[in-house]
Amino acid sequence: xxxxxxxxAGRRRWTMSLRTxxxxxxxxxxxxxxxVWELAARFGFIDTRFxxxxxxxxxxxxxxxxxxxxxxxxxxxxxxxxxxxILGGLPALVLxxxxxxxxIVRAVLDPIIAATYPIPKSAILxxxxxxFGLGEGSKIFMVAIxxxxxxxxxxxxxxxxxxxxxxxxxxxxxxxxxxxxxxIALPGALPVIMTGFKLGIGxxxxxxxxxxxxxxxxxxxxxxxxxxSTFEVEQMYAGLFMIALIGFLLTVGLNELERIIVPWxxxxxx
Amino acid sequence: xxxxIEQPLAHAADPAARSAAAIRLRELCKTFGRLxxxxxxxxxxxxxxxxxxxxxxxxxxxxxxxxLAGLDAATSGEIAxxxxxxxxxxxxxxxxxxSIFPWMTVWNNAAYxxxxxxxxxxxxxEVVGHYLARTxxxxxxxxxxxxxxxxxRQRVSIAxxxxxxxxxxxxxxxxxxxxxxxxxxLQEELLRIWEEQKKTVVFITHSVDEAVLLGDRIxxxxxxxxxxxxxxxxxxxxxxNLMDLQKAPEFGALVHRIWSSLREEVLRxxxxxxxxxxx
Numbered sequence: 001x002x003x004x005x006x007x008x009a010g011r012r013r014w015t016m017s018l019r020t021x022x023x024x025x026x027x028x029x030x031x032x033x034x035x036v037w038e039l040a041a042r043f044g045f046i047d048t049r050f051x052x053x054x055x056x057x058x059x060x061x062x063x064x065x066x067x068x069x070x071x072x073x074x075x076x077x078x079x080x081x082x083x084x085x086i087l088g089g090l091p092a093l094v095l096x097x098x099x100x101x102x103x104i105v106r107a108v109l110d111p112i113i114a115a116t117y118p119i120p121k122s123a124i125l126x127x128x129x130x131x132f133g134l135g136e137g138s139k140i141f142m143v144a145i146x147x148x149x150x151x152x153x154x155x156x157x158x159x160x161x162x163x164x165x166x167x168x169x170x171x172x173x174x175x176x177x178x179x180x181x182x183x184i185a186l187p188g189a190l191p192v193i194m195t196g197f198k199l200g201i202g203x204x205x206x207x208x209x210x211x212x213x214x215x216x217x218x219x220x221x222x223x224x225x226x227x228x229s230t231f232e233v234e235q236m237y238a239g240l241f242m243i244a245l246i247g248f249l250l251t252v253g254l255n256e257l258e259r260i261i262v263p264w265x266x267x268x269x270x
Numbered sequence: 271x272x273x274x275i276e277q278p279l280a281h282a283a284d285p286a287a288r289s290a291a292a293i294r295l296r297e298l299c300k301t302f303g304r305l306x307x308x309x310x311x312x313x314x315x316x317x318x319x320x321x322x323x324x325x326x327x328x329x330x331x332x333x334x335x336x337x338l339a340g341l342d343a344a345t346s347g348e349i350a351x352x353x354x355x356x357x358x359x360x361x362x363x364x365x366x367x368x369s370i371f372p373w374m375t376v377w378n379n380a381a382y383x384x385x386x387x388x389x390x391x392x393x394x395x396e397v398v399g400h401y402l403a404r405t406x407x408x409x410x411x412x413x414x415x416x417x418x419x420x421x422x423r424q425r426v427s428i429a430x431x432x433x434x435x436x437x438x439x440x441x442x443x444x445x446x447x448x449x450x451x452x453x454x455x456l457q458e459e460l461l462r463i464w465e466e467q468k469k470t471v472v473f474i475t476h477s478v479d480e481a482v483l484l485g486d487r488i489x490x491x492x493x494x495x496x497x498x499x500x501x502x503x504x505x506x507x508x509x510x511n512l513m514d515l516q517k518a519p520e521f522g523a524l525v526h527r528i529w530s531s532l533r534e535e536v537l538r539x540x541x542x543x544x545x546x547x548x549x
Contacts, residue, residue: 165365165367165368165369166369166371168341168363169363169369169371169382171341172340172341172361172362172363173359173362173382173383173386173430173434174359174383174386174387175386176386179386183371183374183382184371187371187373187374188373190373263414264372264373264414264416265372265416
């Protein structure tokens with residue numbers, strides 16, 4: 001009950017809430033931006049033909065949700081994003097770790113990756129359409145390509161950055177290849193790999209929007225493109241909003257996932 | 271040839287058990303390109319012996335330990351490590367600096383060797399539980415290394431090595447990164463745990479005090495190339511009280527003797543480095 005007891009207890013509560021505070025702030029900043037936008041539109045500071053008020057976009061958004069139109073397009077885009085991430089990310093993960101662990105694999109694959117990495121992924125779209133046609137294949141392929149490079153590069157770097165002493169420990173305690181992969185290489189590189197996935201999924205989102213604008217009859221990219229051609233500006237914003245929301249939720253979700261699967265990393269700044 | 275036994279051990283309570291050399295090195299050499307790191311080292315380390323190696327930095331003592339651990343290969347020479355029990359791993363190493371996995375809890379770190387060997391879970395539970403208790407880490411079993419101090423992390427490393435129940439324990443300056451108080455505590459703990467089973471230990475240090483406090487015999491190495499200079503037995507009784515021992519006149523005399531021999535080597539190594547830097 002004494003003052004000496006009260007002060008450290010209060011301090012502790014403050015440090016414990018740092019994480020909560022960060023989360024609250026990351027939710028508050030986009031809401032604040034929307035508020036400013038709404039006010040600017042209502043008071044005529046911006047041209048509502050190009051920048052309709054969030055409330056009117058929300059009204060259209062609500063309408064599209066009721067009709068199920070928005071859900072259909074969003075779901076299709078998410079599905080493509082998901083399969084692209086799996087099909088691009090998993091091979092990248094395995095290849096990247098193999099490259100990090102094995103000098104020969106690295107020597108063989110490194111030049112190929114270094115040569116293809118700088119090609120703008122959007123420039124591959126015509127080729128993807130040519131090979132995979134207008135169906136799902138070309139969309140998923142585009143996402144996969146976008147996810148593949150950051151993950152493979154980060155997985156390699158992640159493994160190479162693991163302190164050599166841990167590999168020595170594995171060797172000393174007779175860890176076989178399989179165990180070296182599961183108990184040392186993968187967990188040791190995981191923080192860097194997670195960064196690769198975050199980057200890759202961000203690129204995947206960009207590519208899915210582009211791919212759906214050109215060669216698709218569904219998805220959020222298609223929705224935005226067709227809204228442009230019919231000058232349904234609110235609908236266009238509804239599509240943009242959904243893409244932004246997906247991007248935002250994915251970032252938040254991946255950060256949460258990282259906290260769960262990398263529990264051994266000290267909190268930043270703690 | 272096999273029955274030539276070197277100096278008898280001060281604490282050899284059971285001579286029969288100690289008659290065989292646990293580690294035999296003959297004319298061991300290791301070169302890196304033109305650099306000779308280890309030059310024709312021949313030693314016999316008895317089973318159950320606490321064997322210390324001191325030498326100036328760059329004398330190849332870490333290289334020697336890594337060869338014993340199977341992490342590096344010798345260039346030439348013979349290594350024989352006796353393995354009376356095939357179900358037991360040959361060695362476990364306690365590394366210099368942080369070597370416990372940051373991504374595993376204290377428990378999983380300590381259990382690592384046993385898990386890699388596919389030991390049954392109930393046995394792992396019992397053995398790891400025992401050594402965590404012996405190192406005072408029971409309460410911290412679910413902690414991650416980043417939540418522990420440097421001294422506690424090194425305790426985990428000790429628990430991990432002992433839990434694996436190897437024939438020999440290899441220690442590469444395990445306490446060099448710790449402050450003086452923690453160092454003394456961990457040295458005492460190490461001896462206490464070691465007294466339970468008296469495993470063969472090869473322990474590298476740059477501290478002459480540490481060598482005398484812990485060792486049965488001390489090998490002094492020369493630098494560039496790393497050769498065996500002298501082996502000094504430490505006839506101090508066990509179990510040892512490190513606090514009292516530090517005040518004992520025998521301790522001071524031994525430290526003085528070893529240090530004067532080592533000093534020549536350190537000075538010679540420094541001279542050589544100066545010459546190399548100048549050329």
